[in-house]
Amino acid sequence: MSxxxxxxxxxxxxxxxxxxxxxxxxxxxxxQKNKAASLDLIQNTYMKALQNQDKxxxxxxxxxxITILKNLQKDEWKRKKEIHVGGNSDLPEIAEQDExxxxxLERDKDYCMDTLTDDEQTIISLNQVSSYAEISKxxxxxxxxxxxxxxxxxxxxxxxxxFNNE
Amino acid sequence: MNDHDKDLISxxxxxETTADESKHVESLMESDAEALNYANQLKSANLxxxxxxxxxxxxxxxxxxxxxxxxxxxxxxxxxxxFNFDISKIFNPYxxxxxxxxxxxxxxxxxxxxxxxxxxxxYFIPSDSINFLQEFSQESFSYSIPKFRGDSTLNKIYIEAIxxxxxxxxxxxxxxxxxxxxxxxxxxxxxxxxxxxCFTGNIIKQNSFIDYLFCKNDLNSSILxxx
Numbered sequence: 184m185s186x187x188x189x190x191x192x193x194x195x196x197x198x199x200x201x202x203x204x205x206x207x208x209x210x211x212x213x214x215q216k217n218k219a220a221s222l223d224l225i226q227n228t229y230m231k232a233l234q235n236q237d238k239x240x241x242x243x244x245x246x247x248x249i250t251i252l253k254n255l256q257k258d259e260w261k262r263k264k265e266i267h268v269g270g271n272s273d274l275p276e277i278a279e280q281d282e283x284x285x286x287x288l289e290r291d292k293d294y295c296m297d298t299l300t301d302d303e304q305t306i307i308s309l310n311q312v313s314s315y316a317e318i319s320k321x322x323x324x325x326x327x328x329x330x331x332x333x334x335x336x337x338x339x340x341x342x343x344x345x346f347n348n349e
Numbered sequence: 350m351n352d353h354d355k356d357l358i359s360x361x362x363x364x365e366t367t368a369d370e371s372k373h374v375e376s377l378m379e380s381d382a383e384a385l386n387y388a389n390q391l392k393s394a395n396l397x398x399x400x401x402x403x404x405x406x407x408x409x410x411x412x413x414x415x416x417x418x419x420x421x422x423x424x425x426x427x428x429x430x431x432f433n434f435d436i437s438k439i440f441n442p443y444x445x446x447x448x449x450x451x452x453x454x455x456x457x458x459x460x461x462x463x464x465x466x467x468x469x470x471x472y473f474i475p476s477d478s479i480n481f482l483q484e485f486s487q488e489s490f491s492y493s494i495p496k497f498r499g500d501s502t503l504n505k506i507y508i509e510a511i512x513x514x515x516x517x518x519x520x521x522x523x524x525x526x527x528x529x530x531x532x533x534x535x536x537x538x539x540x541x542x543x544x545x546x547c548f549t550g551n552i553i554k555q556n557s558f559i560d561y562l563f564c565k566n567d568l569n570s571s572i573l574x575x576x
Contacts, residue, residue: 192549192560192562192575195539195549195562196536196537196539196549198418199537199538199539201537201538202537203411203414203418206414207407207410207411207414208402211402211406211407211410212401212402216401216406218406218409218410218413221410222410222413222414222417225410225414225417226414226417229417229418241551241558241560242534242536242550242551242558243536244536244537292397292398292400292401293401295397296398296401307398308402310363311398311399311402314365314483315360315363315365316487317483320487327356330356330357330359330360330365331352331356333359333360333363334355334356334358334359334360337359337391337394337395337398338355340394340397340398341390341391341393341394344393344394344397346390346393346394
């Protein structure tokens, strides 16, 4: 590490607390709160953003970085799916969950969060750290559309948790 | 209760409704048992969702991410920087405030970037009011500065305009300076400690696009352009 190294504006923006918090929430929701997987995902996102900074033409860095993070996670899902389809015989078969375990999971919030699509998870996780105005800007959607999508995502979560049957 | 009412109830519980919308939601919940029940279900869902995003895992993750940020930015030494500017240029010999801001930023960067032993710092750049910009409106406003012969440098004009944006709590400004016009935006708060705050943003003039770093304390303001 060079002692004379100076911070570039791009790096300052990339490492802001606000963006870091957004990345952590989105990564944790997309990896089912797997800390190691989230850290890998965030690290890969930072590295990819740094490597591709000449492709960033501003003005908003947050949406650009969140998109990188989501695409990396989608690639990871795709890679895992390919390995699974390829049928690696060295891997143990995943045991089928019995009915009682499935019932127990039914009301589990981790499970319910996982039933949401990645777009729904992103909206809900950004809702934890950002205002509607900021989320709309990050996702490039109108605030009215955001309200609707957020409400629907929460309804889906509620339904999974069994709140609307109480 | 229709879907729009549900959207409003959801936004109301997130404190994201206007005064009129809030009144509508409150009267709806008083008059419609179904609406009240829906609001209570959403409250429960919000509580569960909040709990999902809390916990030791997040604190542990943040520590690891902070460590990585320090490491990676150091390792990224070989990476060519898009902006490639030296934050020290914000030092203006005629500006005590600029000096103070720069000195504090350098101090924090030194702590976080130049010390391998200091990975456990909670923040990469010290921040005591990182949500300051959350109160700001996206709505743009116009501000005019008359232009006289032998007048101020553009930097001073930009500083005056950005100070006006902070005063008005708005993230976007249409600046008229003589017959020139600019759009100025504030994008991020990248530093905040004690009385010093730094922001990044953009200045757009015709087709040119300039990034800036603006720092302000109680004594003075400085701007650094990357044009």
